Structures are given as structure tokens and as C-alpha cells.
Amino acid sequence: MTQQKEITRVQELIYEMKVEQVMVKDVITVEPDTPMSDLRSLLRDKRISGVPVVEGDRVVGLVSIEDFIKTLSDGNMNCLVKDQMTKNVKIIYNTDRLVHAVREFDRWGFGRFPVLDRKSRKLVGIITKGNIIQRLLNKLEIDYHAEETQRFQTSHFFESIITDKAKLTLQYDIIGKDFNRAGEASSNLKKSLKTMGIPQQIIRRVAIATYEAEMNVVIYADSGSLTVRVTQESIVVEVVDSGPGIEDINKALEPGFSTADDWIRDLGFGAGMGLNNIQKCADEMNLESTVQKGTDLEFIVNLNGEGKDETI
């Protein structure tokens, strides 16, 4: 079953991907008047099996290790590249789909194709079968990794706990004004969520929002606590502090509004973007605050939601 699936995935990939995603960009070239004898060290040092022959920025030929061997066996090492190169070079374009390149390899039986930019027709790369295989394997590996993490989802973590309903609570203390330890709670939370097999995208959103909430406590309060409740449906984060409280919540929610001290801003904190970042990452946010008493911030990230911002 798996094999069938991967074959189709490869087919899908070669239709999806373009030649420019696979080609080698730093192309080594030679000139028509390069002596064949120079080719030997070039091919050996660069570990390549053929190079395009370029005059100005035009590809005029291709010379490969086969040509070199032929020259060697003819005992003709004093001749120039232009005498031995393949002149009728088949090229492909950077914007061609990979499937086209695969067909061209089959059709001509060549080991490599120079890649030209479709507009300027300048040489922009070179592609070999090896490049294609390597890139496909690399891409499959990424896919496989993604699938694996997906497969080991939260539901599995909870399924392995035998109960009707599971709710996991994680708690972290936050120490105010301690910029050295600031961010630690968020980092630890992120690691824990990873172990639970929560999808990457969700973890990122929770981690960013939690970091911002944690920083707010560090900047403004003396101490606070971070409580995270994970269920099969959602992750609920509550950050409570006994700080000075927020005078005007609407104002605090305005992007760029900040009451942080200058020295804190010099460190790069207190830019007035924290609450906005939290709003952006969370599916729901509630903020309650009493001046002189403290602030209670809660936000929810749904596990089965559509996924808010895909680019986080």
C-alpha cells in the first residue's frame, strides 16, 4: 500500500516541481578554446562528469567525461574542447516542469542538460538524473516526516490514556523583571507540546502567543503564573499576574501602544505589539484587568480548527 502511494507521490512531484527547483545553480563552464587536457583536473576536482561549453553567455556545446576518454584513447590530448564537444546540445528551460526533464533524459539518453532561462536564454543551471533523484528523495523525506508527525496526533496521545475524557494541565511560574529567564516558560511549553504530538502549526501559534503573554508579565509585573490546559479539542492558556493592571484595555489593544519603560524598550521589548500578536495567533482571547490588582489573560487555540494564519 505504502509503495503504491509513494509512486504516485513521485509522479505528482515531477508534475508539480519545476526544473529550477532541482537544477544545480553554480554551473561550472569551459570555453571553446580550453585545452582538453585542462578538463581532467576540472572534472576530478569538481567531481562532475560534464560541463557546458560557453562562448559569451551562449551555450555552444557540451563536453563530458566520455568525450575526455575518447580523446585520451585517440591520443589526442593537445586538441581543444571545441574539437571534441557535442555541438548539437539539447537544453531545457528553468520553468519547464520536472516531468519534461525526465522525458528528455529518457528520449536522448544524455547524462545532463544545460538549463537556460526561458526569457533571457542565458545559462542558469545544469541538471542531471542524480539531481532529480536527490531532490525527489529529499522532498519525500520531508513529506514523510510531516506525515509521521501528523499521524502521531494529539488524539493518539490521549487515546493511550485510558479514560473517558482527558485534560492535561501544565503549570509554569513566571518571575517578573527577570529578563534572563524570560521566555523559558514558553520554551518549555513548546517542548512539552511537541512530545504530545500536537501539530507543528498549532504549537507555533501557542508558543508565540504564550511568549508574548509571558513577556508582559516579565515587563510589568513582579510575578505571575502560566496555566495550560490541553484537551482533545483545544489548548487553553491562562496567564495571571499580580501586576499594576491595565488602565484602559481598549487602548492596550491598539498596535504600538505601550507603557514600558525606556530601558525595557532598549532591550527590544515593550513595542506595543504583544497583545496584537496574541490576538493574531489565538482563536479566542479574553483580557480582564483591575488596576493595582493584576491582569488575567486567557486565550484559546483550537486543535481541530481551520488553522488561522498558515504562515506562522
Next chain:
Amino acid sequence: MKLYKVFKTLNLELKTDDKALTQEVTGVYVSDLLSDVMANAKIGNLWLTLQVHQNIVAVASLKELSGVLLVNNRQPETETIRKANEEGIPILVADRPAFELSGELFNLMDK
């Protein structure tokens, strides 16, 4: 592009151990506001900043950035280096301002 290539081409100084230089650089983000980086940097970005305290490591690690490049020869605090090694976040230093580095990186990434 691998971070190693950026490190070599721009002639940077590496402050952490070289384990993480194989990371892929997906782009560059320049900012000294941590919240801005939290909001807008993308996974795998190289982050240019003048901030040197250890919280840059927390930000880089949470955002899964490929590295932090300190501009204008700003030196990271010892604690910052220790944390960065722990989290596998490479910290690099350049003797040039952010503008110049951005230009060099822009050209390099464009290729």
C-alpha cells in the same frame, strides 16, 4: 541556501559552536523589536539585530529561525552564547551595519 554559505561568503564571525551551520536559510529578517520578530519572521529566517541579551535565543528558538546575526560588531553576552549552544541557535557577528549586511544578503539570496 545553507547558513554555512552565508557565514563564509559574508566573512562572519561565529560565536557559538559550528553544529548548526548546516541549517537552511529561508530568508532574512531585520528588526530590533522582539515582538516584531515574533510576529513577522518566518521559519528558517536569519535574523539581523543589534540586541545581544539572551532573550534573542528564546525568540530565535521559538520561531525556529536559522540563526542570529549581530550587526555593527555587537558582542553577545556570555549567557546568550551558552543558551544559544544549548538550543542549537547559531550566533554570528559582523563588523558592518544592518543596511550593508542586508544588501549583501539580498544579493546572495537572489542568486
